[in-house]
Amino acid sequence: MDLFLMNTIQDKVLKLFREQIPGYLDKHWKEIPLELDSDLFDSPSDDLSDAIEEYQKEFGIDLSNVAWSCYFPWENTPLLTRWFKVKREDVEKNRKILTVKMFAESAKAGKWLYD
Numbered sequence: 001m002d003l004f005l006m007n008t009i010q011d012k013v014l015k016l017f018r019e020q021i022p023g024y025l026d027k028h029w030k031e032i033p034l035e036l037d038s039d040l041f042d043s044p045s046d047d048l049s050d051a052i053e054e055y056q057k058e059f060g061i062d063l064s065n066v067a068w069s070c071y072f073p074w075e076n077t078p079l080l081t082r083w084f085k086v087k088r089e090d091v092e093k094n095r096k097i098l099t100v101k102m103f104a105e106s107a108k109a110g111k112w113l114y115d
Contacts, residue, residue, distance in 0.1 A: 020051035
């Protein structure tokens with residue numbers, strides 16, 4: 001029963017994210033749909049923001065305390081630091097991966113499980 005429940009929640013979360021975020025194009029320009037293990041790092045920020053907003057509404061998960069800087073460190077680095085002190089590659093080499101599966105597991109638990 002628990003496995004069935006998890007699969008149902010995973011399916012709902014994946015469907016929600018697929019509705020908001022387009023898939024990726026492979027080297028042959030074929031669209032690859034978002035999967036549970038897809039890294040959301042390269043998703044368009046507006047699409048990801050919309051998906052997260054819908055996710056919070058649909059599953060009642062409060063994401064206000066998520067440390068987004070762990071997943072998007074460059075965007076959270078002060079502007080002057082970005083201009084003069086560091087390279088984007090250096091900042092992002094230690095970033096955490098953010099996946100659809102993390103959202104699905106958190107939905108099952110009823111709270112954000114990561115950071």
